[in-house]
Amino acid sequence: xxxxxxxxxxxxxxxxxxxxxxxxxxxxxxxxxxxxxxxxxxxxxxxxxxxxxxxxxxxxxxxxxxxxxxxxxxxxxxxxxxxxxxxxxxxxxxxxxxxxxxxxxxxxxxxxxxxxxxxxxxxxxxxxxxxxxxxxxxxxxxxxxxxxxxxxxxxxxxxxxxxxxxxxxxxxxxxxxxxxxxxxxxxxxxxxxxxxxxxxxxxxxxxxxxxxxxxxxxxxxxxxxxxxxxxxxxxxxxxxxxxxxxxxxxxxxxxxxxxxxxxxxxxxxxxxxxxxxxxxxxxxxxxxxxxxxxxxxxxxxxxxxxxxxxxxxxxxxxxxxxxxxxxxxxxxxxxxxxxxxxxxxxxxxxxxxxxxxxxxxxxxxxxxxxxxxxxxxxxxxxxxxxxxxxxxxxxxxxxxxxxxxxxxxxxxxxxxxxxxxxxxxxxxxxxxxxxxxxxxxxxxxxxxxxxxxxxxxxxxxxxxxxxxxxxxxxxxxxxxxxxxxxxxxxxxxxxxxxxxxxxxxxxxxxxxxxxxxxxxxxxxxxxxxxxxxxxxxxxxxxxxxxxxxxxxxxxx
Amino acid sequence: xxxxxxxxxxxxxxxxxxxxxxxxxxxxxxxxxxxxxxxxxxxxxxx
Numbered sequence: 378x379x380x381x382x383x384x385x386x387x388x389x390x391x392x393x394x395x396x397x398x399x400x401x402x403x404x405x406x407x408x409x410x411x412x413x414x415x416x417x418x419x420x421x422x423x424x425x426x427x428x429x430x431x432x433x434x435x436x437x438x439x440x441x442x443x444x445x446x447x448x449x450x451x452x453x454x455x456x457x458x459x460x461x462x463x464x465x466x467x468x469x470x471x472x473x474x475x476x477x478x479x480x481x482x483x484x485x486x487x488x489x490x491x492x493x494x495x496x497x498x499x500x501x502x503x504x505x506x507x508x509x510x511x512x513x514x515x516x517x518x519x520x521x522x523x524x525x526x527x528x529x530x531x532x533x534x535x536x537x538x539x540x541x542x543x544x545x546x547x548x549x550x551x552x553x554x555x556x557x558x559x560x561x562x563x564x565x566x567x568x569x570x571x572x573x574x575x576x577x578x579x580x581x582x583x584x585x586x587x588x589x590x591x592x593x594x595x596x597x598x599x600x601x602x603x604x605x606x607x608x609x610x611x612x613x614x615x616x617x618x619x620x621x622x623x624x625x626x627x628x629x630x631x632x633x634x635x636x637x638x639x640x641x642x643x644x645x646x647x648x649x650x651x652x653x654x655x656x657x658x659x660x661x662x663x664x665x666x667x668x669x670x671x672x673x674x675x676x677x678x679x680x681x682x683x684x685x686x687x688x689x690x691x692x693x694x695x696x697x698x699x700x701x702x703x704x705x706x707x708x709x710x711x712x713x714x715x716x717x718x719x720x721x722x723x724x725x726x727x728x729x730x731x732x733x734x735x736x737x738x739x740x741x742x743x744x745x746x747x748x749x750x751x752x753x754x755x756x757x758x759x760x761x762x763x764x765x766x767x768x769x770x771x772x773x774x775x776x777x778x779x780x781x782x783x784x785x786x787x788x789x790x791x792x793x794x795x796x797x798x799x800x801x802x803x804x805x806x807x808x809x810x811x812x813x814x815x816x817x818x819x820x821x822x823x824x825x826x827x828x829x830x831x832x833x834x835x836x837x838x839x840x841x842x843x844x845x846x847x848x849x850x851x852x853x854x855x856x857x858x859x860x861x862x863x864x865x866x867x868x869x870x871x872x873x874x875x876x877x878x879x880x881x882x883x884x885x886x887x888x889x890x891x892x893x894x895x896x897x898x899x900x901x902x903x904x905x906x907x908x909x910x911x912x913x914x915x916x917x918x919x920x921x922x923x924x925x926x927x928x929x930x931x932x933x
Numbered sequence: 934x935x936x937x938x939x940x941x942x943x944x945x946x947x948x949x950x951x952x953x954x955x956x957x958x959x960x961x962x963x964x965x966x967x968x969x970x971x972x973x974x975x976x977x978x979x980x
Binding site for chain 1: 941944945947948949951952953954955957958959960961962963964965967
């Protein structure tokens with residue numbers, strides 16, 4: 378095994394060495410894997426649900442839903458603690474190797490796992506177990522990659538080096554598309570739903586083999602190696618990171634002043650924009666996917682651009698500018714997106730007034746991140762139907778069952794609470810038909826008309842949203858690494874990253890939807906990223922210090 | 934660097950071509966629950 382270490386102080390202008398390229402490649406491969414999984418579990422969710430969960434009784438489905446939710450929201454930050462601690466105690470290289478092994482094997486095993494029809498309830502239990510395990514490993518992956526690359530990077534190039542890691546989100550998406558769509562095209566829709574969905578999971582073994590092989594040939598990071606040789610490694614990284622105020626306050630600042638805003642800008646630019654196109658704007662899925670993919674293709678090089686720029690002008694001005702510009706421009710940009718993607722909808726919204734008259738006590742805040750909650754009151758049902766049809770409406774207090782007023786027409790909603798399933802279904806169909814017929818009569822389109830779409834404008838807006846993402850995300854890994862000393866770096870940076878991205882980013886879609894349904898305005902979901910990006914901007918500007926010139930060895 | 938750029942473009946072009954052939958797939962990332970039936974999927978992802 379090679380033992381050479383990289384010079385940590387290469388001159389700024391020198392090109393990347395072969396060894397440095399290998400470090401970035403090895404680290405990025407793990408995060409490609411992470412993203413590949415992220416998209417697999419999204420794209421194949423319906424098939425997996427059918428194969429593993431649909432035969433379960435409703436109560437068990439709720440439990441499994443909660444466990445799947447926990448895999449993303451609780452286990453990942455916990456994994457950040459577990460593997461962060463290991464990384465700070467035994468080294469980046471081996472921890473990093475363990476995380477990718479667990480992550481890769483968990484993904485691969487899904488590909489050979491018998492379904493519910495073969496082994497009964499053991500199938501969903503094992504599947505959820507694998508997802509929990511994978512979530513745990515994933516919690517340690519990003520922090521490891523960022524730390525490892527940054528500790529190998531020459532001073533003055535950490536932003537440029539670590540920004541490569543961020544491009545893997547796009548690579549993971551494209552890879553998943555190539556494998557999934559390639560398989561589906563090759564074997565046909567039916568065979569794919571039956572057994573072909575396993576192939577994308579099985580293919581991950583190649584990615585794992587390459588990753589492990591490369592990582593085995595890598596050296597320990599120079600910073601950790603030096604610290605270990607001097608006997609200065611932390612004996613209790615968790616206590617040091619979170620039990621001492623001087624470190625804890627930096628962890629909190631990293632979360633509130635950096636990753637929280639970065640996460641919501643990222644989720645808005647990629648996922649909320651996609652949802653907005655296919656949901657409220659009713660653009661067909663295939664077209665929306667291509668528009669997003671083109672925007673990602675154009676925007677992805679900006680990760681490197683802003684990462685490199687952050688080595689020159691600083692991380693903080695770029696990240697803060699990204700948060701501020703995003704917060705200031707989301708409303709006009711998403712309105713422009715409506716005009717470009719579905720001008721008929723924009724016209725209908727401007728022309729007709731819709732009101733929901735309901736008893737306020739009947740109306741819930743429809744926050745449903747796990748998908749298990751049921752909203753059955755007449756107010757909630759009325760608002761769901763309007764929101765699903767992209768109708769902006771006013772709320773007026775009333776009594777009795779909720780009513781929707783569209784122009785002069787009044788449609789009474791219903792409560793499905795306690796109704797037999799058949800009756801609830803019939804009422805649902807009748808209410809939806811009456812409402813939708815009236816909406817169509819007032820010019821609300823069923824679908825976005827492809828002939829009326831201004832595609833260059835849509836791509837320009839989406840690309841701008843992706844560029845915001847690259848501003849906040851490109852320099853973030855370098856900045857997080859530079860905020861903490863080597864002895865607790867892995868632990869300290871992993872937790873705010875996963876809480877920021879997992880909680881603040883991950884809850885964006887569900888919270889956005891609930892705000893839209895509550896307020897009756899399809900743009901109001903944007904308040905969620907705007908508020909958090911603004912908080913990050915204010916806290917970041919006031920309390921987060923610039924780190925680009927920090928000597929990461931200074932406090933060792 | 935040019936090799937990376939060309940590789941990325943080829944990779945992206947292939948993904949885009951496959952998307953254009955039959956790209957109505959969900960690329961919104963992993964779900965924070967379980968999809969058990971079409972109606973459940975739509976209620977989780979639509980407003």
